[in-house]
Amino acid sequence: MIIKVCGLNNSDNINQLMKLDLDYMGIIFYKKSSRFFSSTTLPKSEKKYVAVFVDESLDFIKKIINKYKFEYVQLHGNEDQKFCKEISSLCNIIKAFRIDDKFDLNEIEKYSKYCKYFLFDTFTESYGGSGKKFNWNLLLNYNHKKDFILSGGINLELINSIKKLKNQLPNLIGVDLNSKFEIKPGLKDVNRVKKFIKSIKNENT
Numbered sequence: 001m002i003i004k005v006c007g008l009n010n011s012d013n014i015n016q017l018m019k020l021d022l023d024y025m026g027i028i029f030y031k032k033s034s035r036f037f038s039s040t041t042l043p044k045s046e047k048k049y050v051a052v053f054v055d056e057s058l059d060f061i062k063k064i065i066n067k068y069k070f071e072y073v074q075l076h077g078n079e080d081q082k083f084c085k086e087i088s089s090l091c092n093i094i095k096a097f098r099i100d101d102k103f104d105l106n107e108i109e110k111y112s113k114y115c116k117y118f119l120f121d122t123f124t125e126s127y128g129g130s131g132k133k134f135n136w137n138l139l140l141n142y143n144h145k146k147d148f149i150l151s152g153g154i155n156l157e158l159i160n161s162i163k164k165l166k167n168q169l170p171n172l173i174g175v176d177l178n179s180k181f182e183i184k185p186g187l188k189d190v191n192r193v194k195k196f197i198k199s200i201k202n203e204n205t
Contacts, residue, residue, distance in 0.1 A: 150175050151176035
């Protein structure tokens with residue numbers, strides 16, 4: 001199971017998280033976010049950083065990719081497939097979709113060829129980090145080949161539910177941890193993250 005921790009903006013905290021068995025660390029470049037990354041440097045890491053954008057300009061995304069040498073970006077807004085095609089020539093894309101009861105899962109197939117993964121988050125006006133969980137039963141209608149990451153209100157109490165959903169949906173290959181693992185916005189509780197990783201990767205729980 002891929003583990004992505006998103007919304008990091010504290011260097012010491014990032015250095016602590018690097019020591020855990022996680023895969024991706026999300027760095028948010030959306031100025032309206034309370035987890036906005038404003039530093040000019042990122043700690044060196046063997047983990048993969050993901051630059052997160054919401055409806056940003058192509059030029060700005062290119063600037064950030066080049067400045068920090070990102071290999072992955074997460075597009076968390078209303079970016080269309082043409083925009084994803086442009087970005088896909090620069091790096092790998094995780095395309096986020098905000099899910100509510102009206103969302104049509106059939107509409108996302110047109111993004112498949114430009115994206116490494118899809119990410120499903122809860123629909124809110126604030127674009128992520130809400131701590132709210134959407135109705136996962138909606139994903140039982142997912143019939144695409146693209147692997148996806150689950151996000152939105154994930155916490156320690158949901159581990160068994162995630163494992164159950166994984167058994168039903170083989171394309172569920174990862175989870176995205178954010179607000180339920182925070183001390184404050186941008187600062188994660190390392191011990192809580194560590195406990196989650198240990199539990200989610202234990203096949204006997």
